Amino acid sequence: MDLLQLRYFQVVARYEHISRAAEELRVAQPSLSRAVARLEAELGAPLFDRRGRRIRLNQYGVTFLRHVERTLSELDDGRRALLDARDQVLGRVSVAAETLLTISQMLGGFRAAHPRAEVRLRQSTAEEMERQLRAREVDFCIASQPLTGPDLHVVELAREEVLLAVPCGHRLADRESVTIPEIAEEPFVTTRPGSWPRALLERLFASEGLTPVLSCEGDEPGATGDLISAGLGIGLVPAMSRRVGPRAPVAAVRLDAPDCHRVLTLVWNEDAYVSAAALKFREFVTGRPFMPHGLPDPPERQQA
Secondary structure, eight states, X not given: OOHHHXXXXXXXXXXXXXXXXXXXXXXXXXXXXXXXXXXXXXXXXXXXXXXXXXXXXXXXXXXXXXXXXXXXXXXXXXHHHHHHHHHTSOOEEEEEESOGGGGHHHHHHXXXXXXXXXXXXXXXXXXXXXXXXXXXXXXXXXXXXXXXXXXXXXXXXXXXXXEEEEETTOTTTTOSEEOTGGGTTSEEEEEOTTSHHXXXXXXXXXXXXXXXXXXXXXXXXXXXXXXXXXXXXXXXXXXXXXXXXXXXXXXXXXXXXXXXXXXXXXXXXXXXXXXHHHHHHHHHHHTSOOOOOSSOXXXXXOOO
């Protein structure tokens, strides 16, 4: 058993698909299949259930994967610690967020304060964040949805009301507030399943026994305002946020619905290696008020 076999197994277990794993690893599918088969033979137990071309991680594979991820994570932590000590620099900090606009100004401020720190940024769903923290692929997540798991530490950064954004001239543009039933037939601009705006939208409608009508689904919550301004529908936007660059003309209306807010949290794995850069980043983020950067003006109606 060698490290290459373990890393191959880890990626195959993640995808449960040989060809996708081979593509990420940049190896031939037959070579990858043989490596996994040799590992199973050495362990004396199958790690996957095979049905034709489909494979599924079985109970033995699930058990072994937990230990493999822990082992590889420890080795990666050791490598990072050695590089930090050798190079005598702050090291690297890796951050995941659901929308990059949320943390753009904050990251810029951190880089200005600590130019010797290397910053890596990923855009991830809440589900991906939990896996990335467990696998130590990121040091921190800035999340708008609860992340759960052993050894995860959570610090609340900001709590903000979520408003309904509508195009200027829309029938609701001059309203102070609206209820969910009043917008049940309106087309919504939102994000794909797994992101916080979509989760909140579906929860608000489900509480009224309704299902939202979707006109547009995207990957970047920060683009919602532009799409609403273009007349593609209405949508949910955080109240305290500000957009970068030219403002899109939209009107913001309060939603008469319980618990209509977003909570931003900083989450990290307490059991993972922490570089000097990561420590400085945590101090930087938690030691000052957090002002997200996105859309729109709080909370009065705006003309941008």
